[in-house]
Each structure stands twice: as structure tokens, then as C-alpha cells.
Amino acid sequence: MSEIFDIYLLEAVLNGLLLGGLLALLSLGLNLVFGVIDVVWICYAELIMCGMYAVYYLYVQYHWPLVLAMLAAIALVALLGWILHQFVIRPVLNAEPINQLLVTGGVLFFLQAAATLVFGIEFKNLGVTLPSVRLGEMSFSAARLVAFGAALGGVVGLWLFLSRSYLGTAIRAISQDRAIMPLMGVDPGRIFALTSALGGGLAGLASCLLVLQYDIHPSIGLSFGPITFLICVLGGLGNMLGGFIAAFIFAQFIAVGGFFFAVEWGYVIAFIFFIAMMFWRPRGILGK
Amino acid sequence: MLAVNKVAAGYGGIPALFDATLEVRAGEAVGVIGPNGAGKTTLLRVISKLIEPTSGTLSFEGASLAGVPAHAIVGRGIAHVPENRRLFPRLTSEENLRMGAYIARGTFAQRLEQVYALFPRLKERRAQVAGTLSGGEQQMCAIARALMSGPKLLLLDEPSAGLAPVVVQSIFELVRKICAEGYTVLIVEQNIRQVLKVVNRAYLLDAGRIVRSGSAQELRAAPEIQKAYLGL
Amino acid sequence: MNYPLHLAILVLLWGYIYTSWSLMGRLGLVSFGHGAFMGIGAYTVVMLWNHFGLSPWLGAIAAFVFSAVVAIVIGWPCFRFRIVGHYFALVTLALSEVTRLIFIAARDHTGGSLGATPNGALVDGTSASLWALQFSSKLPWLLIVTALWLFGLWVWRQVDRSMGRLALQAISEEEEAAASIGIHVTRAKLRITIISALMTCAGGILYAQYQLYVNPDTVSGIAISLQMVFGVIAGGMFVMLGPTVGAAFTLLLAEGLRLAFGNRYPALDATIYGVMLVLFIIYMPKGILGAALEGWKAARRRKAAPA
Ligand SMILES: Nc1ncnc2c1ncn2[C@@H]1O[C@H](COP(=O)(O)OP(=O)(O)OP(=O)(O)O)[C@@H](O)[C@H]1O
Ligand SMILES: [Mg+2]
Numbered sequence: 001m002s003e004i005f006d007i008y009l010l011e012a013v014l015n016g017l018l019l020g021g022l023l024a025l026l027s028l029g030l031n032l033v034f035g036v037i038d039v040v041w042i043c044y045a046e047l048i049m050c051g052m053y054a055v056y057y058l059y060v061q062y063h064w065p066l067v068l069a070m071l072a073a074i075a076l077v078a079l080l081g082w083i084l085h086q087f088v089i090r091p092v093l094n095a096e097p098i099n100q101l102l103v104t105g106g107v108l109f110f111l112q113a114a115a116t117l118v119f120g121i122e123f124k125n126l127g128v129t130l131p132s133v134r135l136g137e138m139s140f141s142a143a144r145l146v147a148f149g150a151a152l153g154g155v156v157g158l159w160l161f162l163s164r165s166y167l168g169t170a171i172r173a174i175s176q177d178r179a180i181m182p183l184m185g186v187d188p189g190r191i192f193a194l195t196s197a198l199g200g201g202l203a204g205l206a207s208c209l210l211v212l213q214y215d216i217h218p219s220i221g222l223s224f225g226p227i228t229f230l231i232c233v234l235g236g237l238g239n240m241l242g243g244f245i246a247a248f249i250f251a252q253f254i255a256v257g258g259f260f261f262a263v264e265w266g267y268v269i270a271f272i273f274f275i276a277m278m279f280w281r282p283r284g285i286l287g288k
Numbered sequence: 289m290l291a292v293n294k295v296a297a298g299y300g301g302i303p304a305l306f307d308a309t310l311e312v313r314a315g316e317a318v319g320v321i322g323p324n325g326a327g328k329t330t331l332l333r334v335i336s337k338l339i340e341p342t343s344g345t346l347s348f349e350g351a352s353l354a355g356v357p358a359h360a361i362v363g364r365g366i367a368h369v370p371e372n373r374r375l376f377p378r379l380t381s382e383e384n385l386r387m388g389a390y391i392a393r394g395t396f397a398q399r400l401e402q403v404y405a406l407f408p409r410l411k412e413r414r415a416q417v418a419g420t421l422s423g424g425e426q427q428m429c430a431i432a433r434a435l436m437s438g439p440k441l442l443l444l445d446e447p448s449a450g451l452a453p454v455v456v457q458s459i460f461e462l463v464r465k466i467c468a469e470g471y472t473v474l475i476v477e478q479n480i481r482q483v484l485k486v487v488n489r490a491y492l493l494d495a496g497r498i499v500r501s502g503s504a505q506e507l508r509a510a511p512e513i514q515k516a517y518l519g520l
Numbered sequence: 521m522n523y524p525l526h527l528a529i530l531v532l533l534w535g536y537i538y539t540s541w542s543l544m545g546r547l548g549l550v551s552f553g554h555g556a557f558m559g560i561g562a563y564t565v566v567m568l569w570n571h572f573g574l575s576p577w578l579g580a581i582a583a584f585v586f587s588a589v590v591a592i593v594i595g596w597p598c599f600r601f602r603i604v605g606h607y608f609a610l611v612t613l614a615l616s617e618v619t620r621l622i623f624i625a626a627r628d629h630t631g632g633s634l635g636a637t638p639n640g641a642l643v644d645g646t647s648a649s650l651w652a653l654q655f656s657s658k659l660p661w662l663l664i665v666t667a668l669w670l671f672g673l674w675v676w677r678q679v680d681r682s683m684g685r686l687a688l689q690a691i692s693e694e695e696e697a698a699a700s701i702g703i704h705v706t707r708a709k710l711r712i713t714i715i716s717a718l719m720t721c722a723g724g725i726l727y728a729q730y731q732l733y734v735n736p737d738t739v740s741g742i743a744i745s746l747q748m749v750f751g752v753i754a755g756g757m758f759v760m761l762g763p764t765v766g767a768a769f770t771l772l773l774a775e776g777l778r779l780a781f782g783n784r785y786p787a788l789d790a791t792i793y794g795v796m797l798v799l800f801i802i803y804m805p806k807g808i809l810g811a812a813l814e815g816w817k818a819a820r821r822r823k824a825a826p827a
Contacts, residue, residue: 040606091802097605098550102753103801105746110794116787166390173376173387180374182358183336183367185391185437218787219743226617226742233610264625271618278611279597 009259011138016255018144020248022209025151026224027231027243028158029202033081035238036175036195039089039100043108045225047084047200049115051077051207052216056124066128074204081200085193108221115218123215130212147209154205155244171195175238227267230274236284246285250274289314289472290335290366290441295344297334304330306496307344312441312474317467319483319490319504320476321517327496328476329371332443335474336361336368348441363391367439371446373430377419381410381429384418388436395438403432406465424455431462435471442466444475448482460486480517484508525658527775531768532665533727534751538763539672540719541748543679543712545757548604552745553594553612556619557587557717559740561724563623563630566638566734569652571629576653576729583721590615591717592710599706599713613742620741635735638728653729661730668726669764672719676760679715683708750797756807765809 030044041047051073058069088107092099130142162168174181174191181188214220231250235242250270257266277285290312297305305327312318320328333339335346337358346353348364356364367388375384385403389396404411407428413421418429427447434442447463448456460482467473467486477483484490484504492500492513500510507513541554564586565579574582594615598608624633641652648655655661728734737743755766774789781788804811 040610088798088802095805098548098609099801099805101550101606101609102749103798105750106794106797106801108746108794109750109790109797113787113790113794117785117791121786166386166393169379169383169386170390173379173383176376176378177374179338180370182338183362183370183434184387185359185362186387187357187359222742226613229610230614233607237606262625264621268618268621268625271614271621274614275594275611275618278603278607279601282601282603282607 007137009256011140012255012259013252014138015140015144016252017248018140018148018251019255020251021148021151022144022206023227023231023251024244024247025147025154025202025209026206026228027235027247028154028240029081029199029206030228031232031235031238031240031243032158032171032202033195033199034232035240036171037085037089037093037192038097038175038238039093040104040229040232040237041084041199042101042104042225042229043084043111043221044104044203045221045228046108046111046115047077047080047203048207048210048224049216049218049221050080050111051204052211052220053115053119053124055208055211056126056216059126059128060124070208073207074201077204077207078197078201081203082193082197084200085196089196090189090192108225112218112221119218121218123217125215126211128212141213143209143212146212150205150209154202158202158240167191167194171198227270230271234274234277234284239284242284289316289349290474291345291347292331292335293345293347295331295334295341295346297330297339297341299339303342304496305334308493308496308498310491310498310501312472314440314472315470316489317463317473317475317487319487320474320493321478321480321483321490321507322493323517324478326493328493329445330496331493332368332370332445332474332476335443336366338368362437362439365438365440366443367434367437367441368443369430369434369445369447372449373426375418375421375426375429375433377417379418380415381418381421381425382414384429384433385410385436388433390437392437396436399436399438403435406435406462406469407432423451424459427451427455427459428462431466435466439471441472441474444473446476446478448477448479456482480513522658525662527771529658529661529665529730531764531771532662532669533723533730534767534771535764536665536669536672537720537723537727538748538752538755538767539669539676539760540716540723542752542757542763543676543716543719545749545752547709547712549709549713550605550609550749551612551716552609552742552749553615554716554720554748555616555740555742555745556590556612557720558724558727558744559616559619559623559736560587560590561721562728562734562739565725566636566728567629570636570639575651576725577651580722580725583725584718587717587721588714591714595710595713596706599709613745616741616745620736623736623740630736633736635733635738637733640732654732665726665730668722673760675715675719679712750793753797753805753807754800756810756813758806759809759813762807762809766807769808 030041034040054073054076055069058064058072059066064072084104084107088103089100092103130146132139132141133145162172170181170186170191174186174188178188181191227250231246232243234250235244235246253270253273254263254266257269292308292310294307294309295305296303296307308331320331322328330339334341337353337356348366353361376387379387385400386396389399392399409425410428410432413425418426421429431444431447444463447459451459456479463473463475464486475483475487484507487504489501489503490507491498492507500507502510537558541551544551561583564583565576568574568579568582569576594612598611603611623630630636638654641649641654642656647657648660724739727739751766751770752763753766754769755764756762770793773793777789777792800807806814
């Protein structure tokens, strides 16, 4: 009895690891944008929803090859990130910080409602089923493995970009001293817009991976948006490494909690853990 | 090279600079001296367009700077070492230099070599996070960062502020070296005795107005400067 | 007759809930967690009634105790450790999600995401049961929610009176300044939070009893919490009637569009509403009533000036 139990628990732990990769990717774009622009995109998960619909329509309705549909979705969400910054964030950049949070909340409402209006409330499915991978007694969905791999790829790619390129260095620099960026010949507005597009692109990448595993519907954003924010906060808003660690911690709570109880209880435990952590380390696990 | 003509500027409607007129010719080292709050920093910030002048005109190498945004100024050939150095504290010293070369990426390697020849100390500290450099090293790094863009005119805002006397000496030594390399320099200083040894000419700024100008010797000999600023 | 009554009841009830939220919101305590208090109110009362036959009046007491405990457990550390702004909003957001998920997870007792209906008390032609807080006609409801709404405005007034505008401003803007003029900031914030939570909880109870239905998504969670925040922003959170104006505006917009287009465009109202929210926050951050009052004041000043 205990042997079977252990192997299932191990499976849950490993599935949690895979989920952690996905959550880490989800938090990446949000953290990037926050770290640079100091704005939390409450509508981040809704951007991802847009990307999921884009993949769905291009692939299912217009019969694009899946990879091409995904690339187009990434580009589209990057564009959305750019638009969001230029037309919604920029006008309130110097307003009270809470207004910036709220204005993107307005966008959340809009995107969710517009998706209902345009796409209807029924669940949509890509209809692509990747096989499950067996490892001894345990089995894992290939979609999760792909997501995990892509998430790691995204993380490493972003890290290389930020540490090696001029633009990446400027993105790191601007969060340290916004006011003197013009003296370097850098237009801060342009960096903000580019960062937003990059954050959008990461959301787009996340949407490509989510669409392989989950059905699409207009309020799907609400099902993983909150957890994404909490991961970012737990890791320390803007701290990408912290977010990464937090993603794996959360994923374990969900997976192992879901193994012992129902999945919702896994979430409940994770959220309560989050609230408790906030009081212990209000600036995130890696914060001071 | 740089002509500032009757420029006025202020913060939120409160004027800080009135009718400032000054000129910097190619190859010169020019100083701006004056007490705290005189408007020296404001003058440099206007030149690099960090704040827009409320009136007056600026031109550089014969071309007007009206309508040129701040981030395009360095492309025109004006590099600004801001007050308090303002390095990016969590970037390494070399990454700071890389930001300096943001608009001149093609020549980064070559410039880096020149700059390291001038500041061998920075080469040793290249991988150190800028926030942990010593005060003198930070000032070197700030000057080096400005040089990385390959400027024609270098604006220096109080390079000696907050440094120990020995370090002040070496910073002025460096400034002298930079002038000798052929850079045109406009330097703001409160350390009047030292700066007058380095520059060819200087302007005295007080309460937002240029109240005097002349060659370094003239100013050093002027009784009111001797009394008020040199403590003689 | 029933339809306008129904609208009036909803406007007043939501107006009251938004007013409760604004008690905190105008101090800069932007809570995304009020769905939790509404949900606690709604579910506690309905569950106690369904499973133990406990009258909503007694259930309400349990719900109040429960809400107050939650408000303290969340509020005290937040204020103590100066968790403000984004962080406060996101911590409270976690709270509202936790309650929603608990209602879903305890599906054996709560009906999960399908929701639950309070057991009917109106058998054999009785039209009202005060004990069960169920009425078949709308008139008693109108009276109840009007009373509650007036109570909400009265609390707003009392808070203004007892703390003074200056103190309120001081707390919201400058913690140090507030502390230096002798206000115990943590305690003051906590008191407001408890009042706001209890009032929202009461709103949740009445909402559940009026609709005779509870659902995790319509009484708790991030969606309902955001709805409160944005209703308030539309109306204006710094003036007493602002939240009510916001409630009236959003409800009438939704109903107006529904009348105009029927159910052909199910989310048209929310789409327009979303766009308007964005525009409001950018161009009219004081809300409809706030902006109107300001405009009116400015006009009066202009008129007064030449004389
Ligand atoms: N950001 C600002 N906002 C408002 N006023 C400012 C600002 N910066 C400077 N001032 C004011 O403008 C005037 C000139 O300041 P400035 O910094 O140019 O003086 P300074 O000559 O550089 O002084 P110091 O030698 O102390 O650096 C001062 O009265 C100062 O208070
Ligand atoms: Mg100065």
C-alpha cells in the first residue's frame, strides 16, 4: 500500500515541478513590466486569453500550421502589450500608483467582456492531444513537458537578453535610475514601450502553452490571473529570480495539496500560505 | 562651439536661472563657479535638455538645440556627467560604461580600451557592481561613462564633491588630462581654487545670474572672488 | 411595477455595498478583497439556515463575528507592517480568491460552483416570513434596503465627524504625519476596516436573501471585488453619494443596453463599461459625481468672482 502511495505522491511532486515551470513563465512577463515600469498589469491574464483565442482561431478556423499560429499569437499579444502601454498606462504614468493598477483592471473588464461578445461563452478546445509520457509507473502529459521546456527556454532567453544586449542592459538600468536615462541617449518612453511589448510577448508565449492544456473561455483569465499576481508578489514584485522560486513553491502546494485533497484545497492552502508569507516577508521571499 | 544666449529656466514656475549668456569654444576648458543654489546644475541641465529653457536660445556647433529632445543631445556630441555621479548602482562598472556607449555601440570595444587607458583603476574593477565602488572610483566611472559616447563637449557637474582631499587632487589631475586629450569641457565646481587651475576661462554664477566672467587668472586676481570664495 | 422596484432595490443595495467599500477606499486602502466579506455574509447565513434551520437573524450574528475575525487577521498585520498600495490590493485579492475557492471546494455542503438556494419558508400561501427573512413581494425589500442604505450614509457621516477630514487625509497620505499629530494609524485603519467589512457582510446577507440564491462567483472572488472597486470609481469615492451614483450608473447602463438590444449582445454592457472605466481613471479620476461637484463649484466661483 505504502509503495503505491509513494509513487503517486512522487508523481504529484513531479507534476508540481512541471506546473512550476509554467507558472514561472506566467510570472515572468508581469515581473518584467513591473520591475521596469512599476505598474502591475491586472489584465495580464486577459492578454494571455487573447493569445489563446488567437491560436485557436488561426489554427482551427483558418487552418494555419500550429507553429505559425503560435508565432502569430505571440506577435499579437506583444502588440497588445505595446498598445496597452501607449494608450492606457502612459497617460497615468505620473498619477497615483493605485490608479495605474485600477486602469489595467478596467482593461481586464473590457477584454473579458469583449471576448464574451465576440467569441461567446462556450468553451473552445484546440483539439490537439499530445500523448502522455510514461515513466515507470508514473505518467505525465506531454503538453506539460513541452510547457516546462518552453518555460525554461523563455527564462533563459530572457536572462541572456537582459544580461547581454544593450537593450537588455538599458531595461535593467532604467529601473535603477529613470531620470538620467536621456543622458545615455536613451528615450525612456521607448524603453517602456519595448518592455511592454516584450512583456506582452512573454504573455503570448504563455498563451501558446496554456492552450495546449486548457479549454478557452472568456473568463479563463480569472482562473490563473490571481495566482500569477501572488507568485510575483511572493517572489518580490519585479524580482524575476524570486518569482521563479515562488512559482515552484506554489506549484508544489497545488499539486501535492490536490493530491491529498481536492485541487481547490491545494489552491486554498497555497493562497493562505501566501497571506502568511506576506506578513513574514512583506517584500517577497528574496526581499529585504 | 556651444552658445547659450539669454537662457532662463526654472522648476514648476519658480525661476532658477535668468538670462544666462555664455559661450564655449572648441578645445577650451571653461568653468562655472558659484555658491550653493546659484543655478549651476540647472544651467547644465538646460544645456542637455533635461529641463526645457523657458526663454532664450541654445546652439551647438552652429545648429540650434531648440526642439531637440534630451535623449538626442548626446548624439549631437554633448555628454553630461550629472551631479552626484548617478551611476546605475546594481549594474557592474563595465555595464555602466556600456550604457554610456548606448548610441555608439559600433565603437564600444575601441572606446573601452581608450577609457581604460585613461582610468586603469576601472579596468581592475570592471566586474564590480557600481554601487560598491569607492567614491573616487565612482566619479571616474561616471566620467568614463560619459566619454564612452565619444563626445565633443563634456559637461562635468562638481566632479570633486564629496571626495577626500587626496582624491580631489587626482580627479582634477584627470580632468586636466582629459582637456589635454582635446576634449572641450564645461565644468561646474565649488572648489574654486582647484578649478581655476584647470580651466582657461570661467563664469561666476550667483542667484541664477552670471555676474562675472573672465580668464582664470583674472578671476583668481579679482578681489571680490578672493574675498568671498577663496578666503583670502 | 415589479421591475422598477427590483431596479431600485438593486441600486440601493449595491449603493450601500459600494459605500461600505469606499469607507476604506478613500483612505487609500484599495481592497480587492471585499468579495470575501460579502461571500462570508451570504454563505454563512444560507448554510446555517439550510443545514441547521438557524434563522438568518442568528446566522447574521455568526457571519458578523466571522467577518470581523477575518478583517482583523488580514488587516492588522497589513497595517502593522505597512503593506500598502499594490501589495495591499494583492493581499486582499488573495483573500477574496481564498473564500471563493473554499465555497467551491466544500461542494458537499455548499453545492460547489453551482451555488445554493436557501430552503423556502413561504409555504401554503404565506407571503412573508420575517424569521426566515424571505418575502414574496418586493416592497418589504425596498424598505429594508432603503433603511440599510441610509444607515450606510449615516456611518459615512459619523466617520467623517469622529475622525475629522484632516485626520482622514493625514492617514491616507502621510503615515508619519498622521502619527505625529497623535493618531494611532494602525488602530484607526483597523477600525475602519472592521466597519467596512461588517457593512459589506450585511450587504452580502441581504443580497443572498433577496436573490434567494448564492453562487461562489456572484458573491465572492476577484470578479465581484473588482466590480465594487470600479462601481465606486465610476461614481466617485470621495463624496458621500458617489458610490451610490456609481451603482445607479452601472446598473442602469446594463439594463438600458439590455432593453435596447435584448439578449443579443450578452456582454455589451460590460464591454462599454470597461472602456468607460479606463477613460474615467485617465480623464476623470474623481468619478462622475466628484467631477460634477467640482465643475459646479468652479462655475459658482467664476460667477462669484466678477461680482
Ligand atoms: N528639482 C528641483 N525642483 C525644484 N527646485 C529645484 C530643483 N532643483 C533645483 N532647484 C532649485 O533651483 C535653484 C538652483 O539649483 P541648482 O541645483 O541649479 O544649484 P547649484 O548651483 O547646482 O547648487 P549646488 O552647488 O548646491 O549644487 C535652487 O534654489 C534649488 O533649490
Ligand atoms: Mg549643483
